[in-house]
Amino acid sequence: MKQYIKKYYYGDYGEGKNGAADISTSGSSKQEWPLWEVFIRSKQGLDHKHVGSLHAADAQMAIENARDVYTRRNEGISIWVVESKYIHASNPDEADALYDPANDKAYRHPTFYDLPDELTHI
C-alpha cells in the first residue's frame, strides 16, 4: 500500500504558507541567508544540545555566528550547525496517532518491581 508522505521541515509550522523557507519579513525580493540550527556542547563528555537558530550564508559563517551569538558567556567548547531545511520533523497534526497510544499503558514502564533497598541508581 502506497502512503502519501508530505515532507515537513523543522520550523515549517505557523509561519504562513511558505514556512521556514520564507524568512523575509519585508516582502521584498531581497535574498535572505538560510536558517541554521545550532547545537552546543557545554563540556567534554556531554551531548551537543540544541540552543537555537540563526541566519548565515554558509556553514563557516554559521559556525562563526554561532560562536558570537551563543558562546559569548562561556557556554561551550564545541559547535555543530546544520541547515534547518535538513531537519525533518514530525507533524503536529499526527500527535494523537504518534503519542497517544503510549499514554495509558503504564505497564510499559518497569515500575511494578519491588527493588531491594541496597539497589541505587535504578
Next chain:
Amino acid sequence: MNPSLIDYTLHLADNALIIGHRNSEWCGHGPVLEQDIAISNIALDFIGQARNFYQYAAELAGNNATEDTLAFLRDVPEYKNVLITELPNGDWAQTTLRQFLFSTYQYYFYQQLQNSSDTRLAAIAAKSLKEVTYHLRWSSEWVIRLGDGTEESKQRLLTAVDELWNFTGELFLPAAYETALMQEDIGVDLSIIREQWHQKVQEVFAEATIQIPEKSWAQQGGKTGIHTEHLGYILAEMQFLQRAYPGAEW
C-alpha cells in the same frame, strides 16, 4: 620611570580604545543580527585590551592617574592611536576592511610583543592575541566574501581599499618612543611585522580577487598626537559625561 614606556603603552591602549569605540557604533545598526553581535563582541574585546594597557600606563605614570583619567581626560593631541583606527566606519566593506588591515597588524605585533622583556606587556599581548586571532579570521572572511562576491560588493570593497590604503603605512613607521623601546628589547621591531603584514594582506586580497594598490604614500601623525578631524568628535561623545560631570559614577 621610562617616559617612552608610558607613551608606548598609551599608544597601544589608544589604538584599542578608538577602534573599539568605532566598532561599537555599529551596535544596533549591523547588517544582520548575527553580525551586529559579532562586531559588538569585537568592540568589547578591544575595550578589554585598552583597559589592560591603561591600567599599566596609569601605574607607570603615577600622579593619581587611573585608567579612567587616561581614557576620559586626555585631549586629542595627547592621544597616540594610529589614524586608521579613528576614521569613520563608512559602509560594511570599509569597516570590515579596516578591521582586517588593523587586525593583521595587531596579530603579528602581539606575537612579537609576547617576547617583550617587559613582562606586563608580554602578558597583555599573550592574552589579547587569542582575541585578535579571531578578529583576523572574521575580518578576512568578510574581505574575501565581499571581494569575491557580487559586482556591488566588490566595488564597495575596492572603494574601501582606496579610502584606507594611505593610512596603512603609518602602522610601520616607528615614532621616537617605539624606536627607543625597540632598542631596549621591550618594543616590537616594526620592519619585521611589515613583511609579515604585507604577505598576509596579499594572500587574502588574492583570495578576494583584488589587487594591493601600488601607491605607497603614507598619511601619518597619529602616533605623535597629530590627528584627523574625526578624533575630536569621538572624544567629544566619549568624554562628555566625565567632562560635564567630573567623577560621575553610576
